[in-house]
Amino acid sequence: MTEIERIDQLRKELHAHNHNYYILNAPTISDKEFDRLMRELQDLEAKHPEHYDENSPSVRVGSDLNKDFRQVEHKYPMLSLGNTYSEAEVTEFYERVKKSLNEDFEICCELKFDGTSISLTYENGKLVQGVTRGDGVRGDDVTDNVKTIRSIPLVLQGSGYPKSFEIRGEILMPWKVFEDLNRERELREEPLFANPRNAASGTLKLQNSAVVASRKLDAYLYYLLGEDLPHDGHYENLQEAARWGFKISNAMRKVHTLQEIFDFISYWDTERKNLPVATDGIVLKVNSLRQQRSLGYTAKSPRWAIAYKFQAERALTRLEKVTYQVGRTGAVTPVANLAPVQLAGTVVKRASLHNADIIASLDLHIGDMVYVEKGGEIIPKITGVDLASRPQNSEKVTFITHCPECGCKLVRYEDEAAHYCTNESTCPPQIKGRIEHFISRRAMNIEGLGPETVDQFYQEGMIRDAADLYTLQAADICRLDRMGEKSAENIIKGVEKSKQVPYERVLFALGIRFVGETVAKKVARAFPSIDRLEAATLDDLIQVDEIGEKIAQSIIRFFSDEKNRILVNRLREAGLQMEAAAEDVGGRTDRLQGKSVVISGVFAHHSRDEYKAMIERHGGKNVGSISKKTSFILAGENMGPSKLEKAKSLGIPVMNEDDFLALVEE
Template identity: 85%
Template sequence: MTEIERIDQLREELHTHNHNYYILNAPTISDQEFDRLMRELQDLEAKHPEHYDENSPSVRVGSDLNKEFRQVEHRYPMLSLGNTYSETEVREFYERVRKALNEDFEICCELKFDGTSISLTYEDGRLVQAVTRGDGVRGDDVTDNVKTIRSIPLRLSGEGYPRRFEIRGEILMPWTVFEELNREREQREEPLFANPRNAASGTLKSQNSAVVASRKLDAYLYYLLGEELPHDGHYENLQEAARWGFKVSSHMRKARTLEEVFDFINYWDLERKNLPVATDGIVLKVNSQRQQRNLGFTAKSPRWAIAYKFQAEQACTKLLKVTYQVGRTGAVTPVANLEPVQLSGTVVKRASLHNADIIESLDLHLGDMVYVEKGGEIIPKITGVDKDARPEGSEKVTFITHCPECGSRLVRYEDEAAHYCTNEDGCPTQIKGRIEHFISRRAMNIEGLGPETVDQFYQEGLIHDVADLYTLQAADICRLNRMGEKSAENIIQGVEKSKTVPYERVIFALGIRFVGETVAKKVARAFRSIDDLKSATLDDLIHVDEIGEKIAQSILRYFHSEKNLQLIERLREAGVQMAISEEETAGQTDKLQGQSIVISGVFARHSRDEYKALIEKHGGKNVGSISKKTSFILAGENMGPSKLEKAEKLGIRIVNEEEFLGMIGE
């Protein structure tokens, strides 16, 4: 046998042994023998670099070369799931699906693994790319790091997989690895990781893949995407994926009734504590992909899936003191500082107290023993006080009267729970908070900048507002501590690149109170330039879908400020997008102008979401319920009987799929 042939043989054997050990949990050789074969392969590959294979088992060892992560756009957006915390909400989800489909369906019940999301792309049976979730539209290419995770196949086994497909899942750090890692960090007097999810996420973004390899990350895959999947059923596709070599949870179950769904939830609410990795709930998905397509998506999540989050665990600990944080809008939030306590796999030291009313209702005193929960197992909160354990003579907690950052007197507006610092132009924390929001990934996405950099630039007098970012000079940045030519160049390039960010994200980035991402999109479609938006009246604004008087008044207040108008002009002069581009407006018409349209049923030509986009593209308005103001109903197969009855009663016109497409000229 030649050395080249031996390399091929060793690669084949080691792929098989990896699968046996990490997927099947049934090793057929000892660790020592595995290591011996791996060393032999590495030695032979070093002698024959011409026989390099990027998916060789040896890549799992990792490299100590540093690298920067490249951002990649997801072929299919990675949306988040809607969360629910009660059986009532699960029942409501099930009923919504039943009424919308009006046909038999199955629910695939899965464990919700608490890790960091990953999307893997395979071509011709080989791993070609691994991308983090990022902002859902684009993420970081972490392929080299993911290749070190032994439960992720570099090369597929079996047959029948599509030529190209995506599979998504969670990268996890097992409890045993997490605890060992924190023990080691404690001995070295390094900061401890708060929980396995943070440890896994931080490890995956390490610039050193050898570090990633040493952390023994694991992965469970739970969603297959592609054009040529073997089955319509999500569950059935994952069973195929397991045969191709993927680590798929063996605890998935299909449910045909709501009772079977609840049986699954109740079993795992207790049994999850015995799992080797962290879980925080159950995911429920409509099994049929055809039915998933017809149910479609909201702006943020699929209508065919939800996450049921387990009830939060509770712990009791001591309240040490209360501190206060100031947000970019001036809102002041009290924070409880606690004696560290373990809760749901996390060391909790701080908890939000939200506002003065919460402090008063809890009757908090310093030194109290307090009950702490995690809301949705994410944000710790105080839910009660053990008043019997209260120290004698302890000081009652009262809300502060002045801003902890600038000393300005706080105000509380009518009908609002929060207290505010009104010193918008002079409070450093508010100023920096607005800049941090502007540069964030979902807003202008200015790479190379973060909270620490913003603070440094502000302290040095380089920036006082977001428009100052566009006057930064590399020479000014280079002279600062920890800033070299490369860092300065990256920041300047990031600022320059932000000038191409679409108008709707610019509106969001401005930080207008109550204007989130979804509202910003609605505003951009209704007022196609910043000048149109500036001149909009209250009546103009409240006629936009999802904009009520509260949001409208906030927009008007923003544009009545001379300082804000000057800021917008400076941003415009810098080259920031202040109108919808021609590319975005291409194909838009007013064929449905002024018409309110309800969508109902299952369609053949497009999904519901695609029809909603077409309605907006041609000037129409999507509405969720039938009323006298409804112009017509776009109806597919299996239209709900209650909607049909109401339409007939009100005399609302029913339009089928072909007729509608004719109306818009398709």
């Protein structure tokens, strides 16, 4: 067998294994064997670039290259469904259809998956395009990201599919993947995703498809469109689609009566809690495509379909105790520890109580039966107390006065809801939290290190601050549990590589309170070396755009602490970038000073990120949405019609990229 023949064989085998694992849930080989075959394919493809196939199984791993999204007009508009919240409204829909058709009809009942909508186009059995819903008329071309989702077939199975067709569905993040992702973000003290829908939507719009691949998204498909479909029945077409390799929910049912619809709703209102993905309702569709065409559309939604939305999830469980977590800034967060209860597909044992004011407003006592809700949100919250079942002589929950980790007295600053431990020097969670922030992806991005490694090094006495990372030796790392030569080598390489991270990210990594990514960029431009920043006065700092007295005071406090000055000097001696590169300092002007700019569309001369950098370099501010405060829109090709219409209605100028470049390069 030639190497080219082996490539074709491996592609065929791996497509089949993907289908068995992600669609049928019945793998026939081990993960290790699958990975071995994938590596063999990637090695052979690297040797034979002339045999490239854009739908090879190897595209599932994604690419590190960032790509801007091109806007694409939908062949068939992606309309939203009308929502109902009661059986009475379902009855009205059913009777309206019955009266309009005046003939027998069937209803297809489906689960309403709570994710982000996607439209997939296949030609000659191969995936050629994946487009988001967008505004319903146009969406973003996210084909490269869609190809990383293993439950979406790149090449169809069997036969009988149309030469060209579109299939729509929902991109989802499974509960377990979502909870693992939020757990990682919580450890890094990054904002948590509110629910799997937001997480899936945000992931699908990432410009690095390798990161998308790592997020393990899933997809269910639920609507087939095209000129040459096999059946008049929507249900029957989806059964065909399942045979072609698509993931179609087996919960779908075809019914004939109103009572059968109510039975379906009643069953899934309870059973959906056991599903691995989020659902928020039921979709009802007239099954016949001929009858769908007869019923037609309103301006916003089809007359032949409707969505029934479930009520918010709520459960009653016992409050067993309240514990407290300390973050890297010293903020103390109370956590309700609950008797385990099933809620929205997961077992809930904990809920955040946020701060002392929330505890007081709920008047919580240990042993209370409390109402816990998720609604559309994943992070559980206590919404009330069943006072009638409160145990006699139960202990009232009062916020602690001293740090649970180091015993330091807590303080509450004016105008803040949180309590803080001020012992930055020896409070373990604060020390480890600052190091974890320092190594995080958006800061120093030190590969090979994570929260568990930081904890291990801390427990072994190898690190007490971020500068200690740069004194680590491979020989010392090797002797630790679960650490080998390869792990040690990767960590040392990651630490060494971080010395090239630009100055603005080093500033962010230092963890100065209130200095996030955006503020760090502005500070770095105004004070292009750490020495100039350390010497800055309050007046100097508040002259910088968006730097108020609160942030300025925090920066001054940081540098007034001798321990922080020593840390900065040790990092400087280790080789970190403590001043802006010459190319970043040069070429700055105030031509866009005070201007707020929205970027929209696809550009020919530079990427969106490059244009954003130009706007900031010339004193402007990038904003994400159009408002009365927007100075102008930098517009490329395929600018969304809704944005253009809003700009016209507000009288906001629209500038093309040639005019923009002429403006900033005068």
